[in-house]
Amino acid sequence: xxxxxxxxxxxxxxxxxxxxxxxxxxxxxxxxxxxxxxxxxxxxxxxxxxxxxxxxxxxxxxxxxxxxxxxxxxxxxxxxxxxxxxxxxxxxxxxxxxxx
Numbered sequence: 001x002x003x004x005x006x007x008x009x010x011x012x013x014x015x016x017x018x019x020x021x022x023x024x025x026x027x028x029x030x031x032x033x034x035x036x037x038x039x040x041x042x043x044x045x046x047x048x049x050x051x052x053x054x055x056x057x058x059x060x061x062x063x064x065x066x067x068x069x070x071x072x073x074x075x076x077x078x079x080x081x082x083x084x085x086x087x088x089x090x091x092x093x094x095x096x097x098x099x100x
Contacts, residue, residue, distance in 0.1 A: 029074065036076055040067055040089030044082040049073040 001009075037045065045067065053059050054073045059066060064077035065087040078089040085091050 033074075033076070036068055040076060040078065040085075041094060042078060042082060042085040042089050042091050044079040044085065045076050045089045048075055048077050051077075053077065 033047065048054070048059065053062060053064065056072055059072060059077055063080045065080050066072065067076040067078060067089050069075070076089065078085055078087050080087040
């Protein structure tokens, strides 16, 4: 096998691995997002891209508090002045007070 054939073979293998990585990353992101929704059950919690928020400035202008880290469009946000959760994403009725 000459070098050009080997290069092409490695490029094909690399491409297949990248596709597999993207598939795994997409599934992982979806599961993490679903878990975040479960952990922040307030009705004001939304996925930013679903409400057309793509940057921090727009999120702040719309009086929303980010939940989680990552690309703004791929994270959740809650209304800062929500009467149910006060911007935490967790309704007061669900919050548990821990006493030490």
